[in-house]
Amino acid sequence: MPSVSWNFISKLPTEGMTKGGILPAITGTVLLTFITTIFAVPFGIACAIYLNEYARPSVLTNIIRASIRNLSGIPSIIYGLFGLALFVQALRLGTSVLSAGLTLGLLSLPYIITTTEEALKRIPTVMREATLALGATQFETIRDVVLPKALPGILTGVILTLSRAAGETAPILFTGVAFYINGLATSFNQEFMALPYHLYMLSTQHQSIGQVRPLAYGTAVVLIILVFIMNCIAFYIRFKQRTQD
Template identity: 75%
Template sequence: MASILSTDSENIMQPKNKLSSILEWGTLVGSTILVCFFLLVILWEIFSKGSSVITWEFIRSLPTEGMTKGGILTPIIGTVMLTLLTALFSIPFGVCCAIYLNEYAESNWLTRLIRASIRNLSGVPSIIYGLFGLALFVQGLQLGTSLLAAGLTLGLLSLPYIITTTEEALLRIPNSTREAALAVGATKFETIKDIVLPSSMSGILTGVVLTLSRAAGETAPILFTGAAFYINQTSVSVNQEFMALPYHLYMLSTQHQSIDEVRPIAYGTALVLVIVVFLMNLTAFYIRYTYRQHEK
């Protein structure tokens, strides 16, 4: 009698489980299709209106006549310099911090508090970093509105992401690998330098490149720390204001006195920025693929 009741309950539960699986699968697929649809709409809007503007002359020319004519060479140079400064200030500190937390720090309440603080900093709005950079670097350290102040601000914004992704890459290396290196006489530092870091390099570099691609598209942190409305020259000094593609796009789209006149330039700038970010993301995937092929 008990076996009959058990069989009946299983037969009743099977349709419910099947229906639940179909609903879950349909929700996931529907959400994916919806997100991809809006993404394609945005990309098509930018590409269709910006592709006609992008020419070699547009890329290599300086903005002229209050940015109503000319090209975007100055914002491109400023974006490249800003990204390099961000990498210079964030990568060494972020990677070293992740190595210490994962390889040297003891597992106690202080380490857990530091990790929680780092992850919370990843969720802080970028405008807060901009205000902090204004208070610390522009006013506190008296760097003024400059490329250096903006690079330091974006470096702070990038630190939590680099620390988190680097630590996750280090965690993927099994402890048995470390123990084997220590067993043959290697020191802890040699084990990290020669075994752990090379094995986790694909994950570290992928996280770094993706973080820098995000930083290259930020507007709020550089809004108060160094971005300029209009500069008609190619020379960029770390102690001077600069032009950047995201801020240039923001000004053309919302603050320019002749918005309708500069709208094609804004779409061209947006397309260039999308291409730059896409190429940086593609570089990250290529790095990961190359390292994984070498590991095989």
């Protein structure tokens, strides 16, 4: 893999993106995933807690569950449209890394809820009952007993979901991704470069596709390695937890 070198991942693109590195695309993807995380993870975990710990079987609960199932089946390009209509237009955030990150957050939400709920389900009811019997409120039970115990399971689901989000392209197409920015993104209201879009651009949109093919291969390799590392971390946490139980 001659195209992937230290220079490739630590330098800015040069000469019309036919030479140089992909550093802005890497930092862009990291920043984007960071925004997705701070938005989707608290909301997703809170919703899963509600569904698993508080909600009783009712019409409302059924509607919430049905919504989550349907949200996870909606094509990602429709999330892109929704992000465009909501964040870029209605909330006037413009095309920016913030709009794109929030859009990916919406996309990730149903997955985080589902995987968190599964992790919570695995905690035996006896543990909750024991704490409640000692006089703790339900919130204290969740905070001090359920969540710490379910943490590895939740973490696995969150990391797997974020690895998907980091590789998504369709939802960020209209919400803030750019071909090129002449520096590293420093604020939330700037447009940004992202690894998956960079690969798309290098392989279909760039003017000298043949010439930049090695860069496209390099970008693909970096993107896949990034996603695989995240997956491996998730698998490791899951494996360790299973051997502990």
